[in-house]
Amino acid sequence: MAKIHPFKAVRPPKDKAGLVASRPYEDYSIGELTAELEYNPYSFLHIINPGYKFQHEITGEKRFELVRNRYLEFKEEETLIQDEEPCYYFYKIITRNKTFSGIIAAASVQDYEENFIKKHEDTIAARETLFKDYLKVVGFNTEPVLLTYPDSEVINEAIQNAMLDAPEYEFSTHNKETHYLWKICEPEVVDNIRQEFASMQELYIADGHHRSASSFLLAQESKEANPHHTGDEPYNYFMSFLIAESELKIYEYSRLVTDLNGWSKEEFLMQLDEWFRIENRGMEVYSPSNKHHFNMYLDGEFYSLYLRMTNYKFDNSLSSLDTYILYEKLLKPILGIHDLRNDSRISYIHGKNDLIKIKTKVDSKEFAVGFGMLPLTIKEIKEVADEGLTMPPKSTYIEPKLRSGLTIYEF
Structure with a gap:
C-alpha cells in the first residue's frame, strides 16, 4: 500500500515560471552558469549558488545557511509563493x-x-x-x-x-x-x-x-x-x-578506460578471448543489437564482443545484467578496475551521446579503449530490486x- x-x-507565479526553473546545477558549463546568474535575477540558481552574490566560493554549513537565506528572500519578494x-x-x-x-x-x-x-x-x-x-x-x-x-x-x-x-x-x-x-x-x-x-x-x-x-x-x-x-x-x-x-526512457552508460593495465593490444585481445567471441569490425561503427553483446573501440577500430554463453553461469538477476558481466569478466580481472565509482582510470558517457564520442575520445589518446552495450530494461531493474540486489554504478541514465x-x- x-x-x-x-x-x-x-x-513561482505563472509569469515567472520559465525564468525561475533551472537545470541541475552540475549540468551548466561555467560560461552558462555565469550568464544565467548575471542576466536572470529570477533563476533558482541564485538560491543554490548563494556565493555568487558575494563573488565568493562558499562551502559547508555556511553555504547551507546562505541557501536558506536566498530562498527566504525569493519568498519575501513573492518570486516564490506557497499554495x-x-x-x-x-x-x-x-x-x-x-x-x-x-x-x-x-x-x-x-x-x-x-x-x-x-x-x-x-x-x-x-x-x-x-x-x-x-x-x-x-x-x-x-x-x-x-x-x-x-x-x-x-x-x-x-x-x-x-x-x-x-x-x-x-x-x-x-x-x-x-x-x-x-x-x-x-x-x-x-x-x-x-x-x-x-x-x-x-x-x-x-x-x-x-x-x-x-x-x-x-x-x-x-x-x-x-x-x-x-x-x-x-x-x-x-x-x-x-x-x-x-x-x-532508459539509456546505457558507455565505459572509457585510460589504459590497458599494462597489456599490449595483442595480449589484451587474447585475455578477452576467454569470455568473449571477438570480431574486428574495422571502421564500421558497430552497435549491439542483443543482450550480452558489447561494442569496443580500440586503436582506431571497432570490435564486437559476444559473451561465451557456454562458459558463463547465470545465478540471479544481477548476474544477467550486461553492466555486471562487463565489470566481472573484463573491467575488474583484465583492466584492474575494482572501484567503479572512484577509480580515476574509468569514465562514463551516457547513451544519449553518439558512439562517435567514444571514438573521438579514444582517438585523442585521452582514453585507450571504450565499451558500449544495450540499455537495461525496466524489467531488469525491477527484478534486481525485487531480489534485494544492487546494480553496478552507472548502469542506467534515466x-x-x-x-x-x-x-x-x-x-
Whole structure:
C-alpha cells in the first residue's frame, strides 16, 4: 500500500515560471552558469549558488545557511509563493524525441523504510549524511525523486482529463523542450489518485537513491527530536515525480578506460578471448543489437564482443545484467578496475551521446579503449530490486530530468 499524498507546493507565479526553473546545477558549463546568474535575477540558481552574490566560493554549513537565506528572500519578494491547499501537480515535458507525463507528489519515508518503495542502487553513506544535513538546514527539497509505477488506467485518465484544461505553466527552454504544469486540487480527483496509489503493492526508484535515503535519515532524526511526533509531519514524506513504467526512457552508460593495465593490444585481445567471441569490425561503427553483446573501440577500430554463453553461469538477476558481466569478466580481472565509482582510470558517457564520442575520445589518446552495450530494461531493474540486489554504478541514465524550482516541498 503506497502512501502518495498531495502537498502545498512553494512555486513561482505563472509569469515567472520559465525564468525561475533551472537545470541541475552540475549540468551548466561555467560560461552558462555565469550568464544565467548575471542576466536572470529570477533563476533558482541564485538560491543554490548563494556565493555568487558575494563573488565568493562558499562551502559547508555556511553555504547551507546562505541557501536558506536566498530562498527566504525569493519568498519575501513573492518570486516564490506557497499554495494554500494540498494538490497534486501534473507535469509534462515534450523533448525533441519523446513526451513524458507524470505526477509530482509526496511519497512516504515509511514506505521507503519498509521496502514498498524499492531500490536497485547502493548509496554512499557520506553523501547521504551530507545531503541530510543540507535538507535540515535549508528546510526544503526542490529535486523530486523519480519513482515509477505499473501503468494505471485510473491515473492515466486523470492526467489526460486534467490536460484538457489550460496549464498553470507553459514555457520552452533553450534546449528546445516545452514544459507544462497543471495544479490538481479537486477533492474527488485527489482522492481517486490517492486510492489508486494505495492499491499498488510497490513502487520503484528510477533515479534519486541518495535523495530518498537522505530524506529517510532526516525523518528518523526529526522523529527522535520531536516528542509529539504523529507521523503526519512534512518530514515524513519526500517530493517525488511518479511516472508510469512505459513512459520511462532508459539509456546505457558507455565505459572509457585510460589504459590497458599494462597489456599490449595483442595480449589484451587474447585475455578477452576467454569470455568473449571477438570480431574486428574495422571502421564500421558497430552497435549491439542483443543482450550480452558489447561494442569496443580500440586503436582506431571497432570490435564486437559476444559473451561465451557456454562458459558463463547465470545465478540471479544481477548476474544477467550486461553492466555486471562487463565489470566481472573484463573491467575488474583484465583492466584492474575494482572501484567503479572512484577509480580515476574509468569514465562514463551516457547513451544519449553518439558512439562517435567514444571514438573521438579514444582517438585523442585521452582514453585507450571504450565499451558500449544495450540499455537495461525496466524489467531488469525491477527484478534486481525485487531480489534485494544492487546494480553496478552507472548502469542506467534515466529520463525525464525535471527542472528545479517549479515545485518546492517544505519540511
